Amino acid sequence: MVAGATAQVPGALLTFSQPENTVSTAGGPLQVLHPNEIAFMPLPPGCPNGPTIGKWSPRTCLHVMAGDENGDGQYWNPSLFGAIDALQVGWGFFWQTNSTAKVEPNPRAIYWSPSAAMGTVVSGSGQLRPGDVGRIHVNGTVDILMSMEQFKQALGLTGSEVIDIDAFAYEPGIGIYFSLDQDIVGNLACTPGLWVQDGDLVAIPDAVITWVGFGDYRVQSVPLNCAHVVLPEAILNWHVANSGLTDNTGAPITIAGDLESLEIFHGPGSSVGATNVCGTVPVPTFWFTTETMTGGSVASTIALGQAAMSACGQLGWQAPFIQNGSPLGIAQPLANVGPASYVNALALGTTERFVLEPLAHQLNYGLGGGPGTTVHVGGEFDYVFTWVDLAPATIAPSITVGQNLFPEWYCLGFMLWDFGVTVNGFHSFNTPTIPVLWSGKLMFQSIGFDTASNSSLLNISTPCVIDVN
DSSP: OOOOOSOOEEEEEEEESSOEEBSSOOOGGGGEEOTTSEEEEEOOSOOTTOOOOEEEEOHHHHHHHHOSTTSSSOSOOTTTTSSEEEEEEOEEEETTTTEEEEOOOOTTSEEEEESSOOOSTTTTTOOOOTTOEEEEOTTSOEEEEEOHHHHHHHHTOOSSOOOOEEEEEEETTTEEEEEESSOEEEEETTEEEEEEOTTOEEEEEGGGOEEEETTEEEEEEOOTTOOEEEEOHHHHHHHHHHHTBBOTTSOBOOOOOSEEEEEEOOSTTOOEEEEESSSEEEEEOEEEEETTOTTTOOEEOGGGSEEOEETTEESSOBTTSOOOSGGGTBOOSBTTBOOSOOEEEEEEEEEOOEEEEESOSEEOOTTSOBOOOEEEEEESOSEEEEEEEEOOSSOOOOEEOOOEESOEEOOTTOEEEEEEEOBTTEEEEEOOOBOTTOOEEEEEEEEEEOTTOOOOOOEEOOOEEEEEO
């Protein structure tokens, strides 16, 4: 084994509603954060140079995990999942501490809800749909935390309605909290025919949830009509207005609109209260975002609404400042206008970043051969070794390592391709020249290490694949 690298740090996993550029020194495609990939913003104690953000699960990583899910013969599918609408770090029981706690997330161990359904060519009958919260297994099948049918059961919807989960958070012992993408008439606990708005925060108390098993905190079942609206959109409007946050034009935000992301917060000033909505329903403190929060701010329900406060400072500006993206480490496109995005999904977790992404995901030479492309590496390591292998047509086999960051190794041919020294956390290398009459798929994956570390953990990057046609 190689030495361990950068220690995992607390932070926020995020997605944005539109493509945004980071203010980091990332190279090439690592500079742009797309709506269907996950970014990580470290929030360690003290951030002397301000917040930074970078790719944590690029699209090419998700493509390797999903395989050729739409059956077009290519791994590359730039529209896979449409956008990631909700994120959540899983929970488990840890014998070392004899307690239930969040897992340290990696791209295999985080749940999300897409805005467009994943294809079923690889996963079979299993599918990750906009109304589900789930993740992708090693073999390309889907592992569901909570299904659309279970959300509908809780909302008292027994017909053919199709729902889309827009925000989601949960914690064993407290409950499940979510919001819908569109208004719908539901039959909630003691409130039949209730108009559930897309800005409402809906709760399912833990007491009525049946989990799959001890330490397996996926939903097995929920009763019919068991959900409650605990924070109506009208009240959420007060929270947003009280926060004083501005949008990307500098205007104070007074209306929440659609609730877009949600996370349970247990930091300073937080609490777990309760509301009596046809029975006592726990209501913890939340970090949240809405569709009106352009520029990329994050709000908190503390004190009936304020800017979320992290170890790096406030995650948003109040008047007279425009929301320019700097509290989240994304770039301001123009002098007088901030980023167009709002935060589309949010989850808190302790992790690190080690990613690969090619400049060109496809090399279309028609068997005529041609030059390779450039792969960019992002990770805080002194040295990075990169291997190359040929990937199969549908989904690459791998061996489970279960160490730092990505838990699997794909380059089973063990052909070392590149060795590099990172500069400011980044490195790049050229891929092979493509010979005449060759087509296929090139797979790359890296191992990083630091000379000063005494850890024995493997530090494995996310995989990337290049289609050669």
